[in-house]
Amino acid sequence: xxxxxxxxxxxxxxxxxxxxxxxxAAVVDAEGRMLAYxxxxxxxxxxxxxNKLMEDTLHKAGLxxxxxxxxxxxxxxxxxxxxxxxxVTELTCHAKGVAALFPDVKTAIDIGGQDAxxxxxxxxxxxxxxxNDKCAAGTGRFLEVAAETLGLELNEMGHISLQSDKPxxxxxxxxxxxxxxxxxxxxxxxxxxDILAGVYIAIATRVVKLAxxxxxxxxxVFTGGVAKNAGMVKAMQDVLGVPVLIPDEPLITGCLxxxxxxxxxxxxLVQRGEYQAHRDKKLTEARIDxxxxxx
Amino acid sequence: xxAYYLGVDIGSVGGKAVIIDDNREIIASSVxxxxxxxxxxxxxxxxxxxNSAGLKTADIKASGxxxxxxxxxxxxxxxxVIVCDARGVNLIFPSARTIVDIGGQGSQLIDIDxxxxxxxxxxxxxxxxxxxxxxxxxxxxxQLNIEDLGPLSxxxxxxxxxxxxxxxxxxTEVITRIAQGDKPEDILAGIHRSIAxxxxxxxxxxxxxxxxAVIGGxxxxxxxxxxxxDKLGTKVLxxxxxxxxxxxxxxxxxxxxxxx
Numbered sequence: 146x147x148x149x150x151x152x153x154x155x156x157x158x159x160x161x162x163x164x165x166x167x168x169x170a171a172v173v174d175a176e177g178r179m180l181a182y183x184x185x186x187x188x189x190x191x192x193x194x195x196n197k198l199m200e201d202t203l204h205k206a207g208l209x210x211x212x213x214x215x216x217x218x219x220x221x222x223x224x225x226x227x228x229x230x231x232x233v234t235e236l237t238c239h240a241k242g243v244a245a246l247f248p249d250v251k252t253a254i255d256i257g258g259q260d261a262x263x264x265x266x267x268x269x270x271x272x273x274x275x276x277n278d279k280c281a282a283g284t285g286r287f288l289e290v291a292a293e294t295l296g297l298e299l300n301e302m303g304h305i306s307l308q309s310d311k312p313x314x315x316x317x318x319x320x321x322x323x324x325x326x327x328x329x330x331x332x333x334x335x336x337x338x339d340i341l342a343g344v345y346i347a348i349a350t351r352v353v354k355l356a357x358x359x360x361x362x363x364x365x366v367f368t369g370g371v372a373k374n375a376g377m378v379k380a381m382q383d384v385l386g387v388p389v390l391i392p393d394e395p396l397i398t399g400c401l402x403x404x405x406x407x408x409x410x411x412x413x414l415v416q417r418g419e420y421q422a423h424r425d426k427k428l429t430e431a432r433i434d435x436x437x438x439x440x
Numbered sequence: 441x442x443a444y445y446l447g448v449d450i451g452s453v454g455g456k457a458v459i460i461d462d463n464r465e466i467i468a469s470s471v472x473x474x475x476x477x478x479x480x481x482x483x484x485x486x487x488x489x490x491n492s493a494g495l496k497t498a499d500i501k502a503s504g505x506x507x508x509x510x511x512x513x514x515x516x517x518x519x520x521v522i523v524c525d526a527r528g529v530n531l532i533f534p535s536a537r538t539i540v541d542i543g544g545q546g547s548q549l550i551d552i553d554x555x556x557x558x559x560x561x562x563x564x565x566x567x568x569x570x571x572x573x574x575x576x577x578x579x580x581x582x583q584l585n586i587e588d589l590g591p592l593s594x595x596x597x598x599x600x601x602x603x604x605x606x607x608x609x610x611x612t613e614v615i616t617r618i619a620q621g622d623k624p625e626d627i628l629a630g631i632h633r634s635i636a637x638x639x640x641x642x643x644x645x646x647x648x649x650x651x652x653a654v655i656g657g658x659x660x661x662x663x664x665x666x667x668x669x670d671k672l673g674t675k676v677l678x679x680x681x682x683x684x685x686x687x688x689x690x691x692x693x694x695x696x697x698x699x700x
Binding site: 321 | 566605606619
């Protein structure tokens with residue numbers, strides 16, 4: 146890894162992660178320290194969202210776009226970030242981000258709005274992974290459907306579930322079948338906290354099954370929007386049988402990893418003496434994108 | 441005076457009832473949403489079909505029930521939906537050897553012999569993929585009856601393609617496509633292909649041989665029926681009232697075993 150010298154110490158780097166449900170951006174300095182991050186809903190207009198998110202993050206960091214030396218985009222909507230210098234898969238970025246926050250991490254579990262990933266990390270590097278993006282069971286969507294069915298907020302659902310001492314076993318794998326099972330359990334008189342605790346256990350069981358295929362080793366880091374939910378965290382620990390570590394903001398590991406990778410890329414360019422030309426070109430394009438693509 | 445037999449099928453989405461006479465003629469049928477209280481729905485169906493036949497409870501010599509909620513119906517006997525499908529199809533299409541039943545939340549493929557006996561079958565048990573569930577959603581969004589989806593979809597020149605086969609994810613993708621301006625007929629045609637793909641995947645382990653009969657709520661959608669024909673590479677038969685076949689089968693079994 147190229148070191149920090151007087152040519153690179155004043156540079157800043159950004160990562161932007163356009164997920165299926167949430168979008169996130171972060172800015173880091175030359176030492177990889179995070180200066181600011183912003184999280185928002187993705188919505189239907191990815192490009193507009195990407196521009197706005199970048200603007201907001203820069204504003205929070207108190208930096209003009211011209212100070213950002215390199216930008217990496219990641220996530221499901223990463224192609225829709227016109228000002229990014231490079232696109233990197235979310236697995237790579239996520240591993241980098243988790244390892245930056247928890248250098249000893251061996252297993253990372255991420256549950257997103259439409260997918261779930263399990264990563265094995267060794268010495269900060271991604272060594273193996275498994276993902277599910279084919280089926281809504283075991284993703285954040287399962288929780289959204291349950292919340293909608295019960296007319297509850299996601300947060301509220303987590304807290305209510307913690308009152309359960311006798312979780313109901315949800316037998317349906319399919320989210321649609323589970324929706325009906327929840328209704329019939331309710332009409333059969335099962336207590337709401339027990340049904341909710343059962344819902345979290347159902348998701349955790351599905352994801353842990355994926356994780357066990359790769360062998361779960363501690364420390365385990367749990368991230369993604371779902372990791373903010375108290376009920377989900379409890380279920381995950383119960384099903385895994387080991388405690389999980391959760392970042393202060395579990396949504397931003399992907400964009401943080403992208404920002405750190407952006408720093409590494411820029412340092413390589415500096416080392417090869419290619420940095421300056423590249424930077425000018427990118428910034429011109431980025432400015433045009435901000436001006437014309439925002440509607 | 442003839443004897444009458446009642447069949448009741450409480451599916452995940454729709455409840456159906458059929459009355460037949462001793463000559464196995466359909467006298468009356470009715471269809472209601474299954475709702476959440478299956479025994480109430482079963483009672484309402486019975487009352488409605490009796491009224492429409494001009495009969496009283498006492499005129500029913502024997503009754504049979506089937507379907508997800510069929511055990512909640514008051515009937516002389518309960519039978520699995522596979523057997524009921526087989527009996528019902530055999531009565532209407534004696535030449536049918538394969539049944540494709542596309543229900544509200546699941547589908548099944550059944551191989552039967554010339555007597556309507558089940559040889560083999562495959563059910564989409566673990567997930568709603570390949571069911572008519574998305575058609576119900578589309579009908580709601582487009583404010584059309586499920587019967588009207590087919591004719592519209594046949595106008596499609598460029599069927600939409602979808603990145604997922606999970607019904608839950610498809611629901612979101614359909615809405616995104618509408619927002620992006622895909623034509624309703626193209627979305628429908630794309631969904632028909634997706635369902636037909638999944639239904640034909642059930643054919644693993646089940647011999648598909650002519651004639652093929654398509655039944656269940658999905659058979660009301662002629663566009664889906666055409667997609668299944670394309671996928672299976674054969675013409676299919678569709679009964680005039682494809683939703684009531686399992687209820688018909690339950691009535692036929694009640695007629696054959698009135699003592700059970």
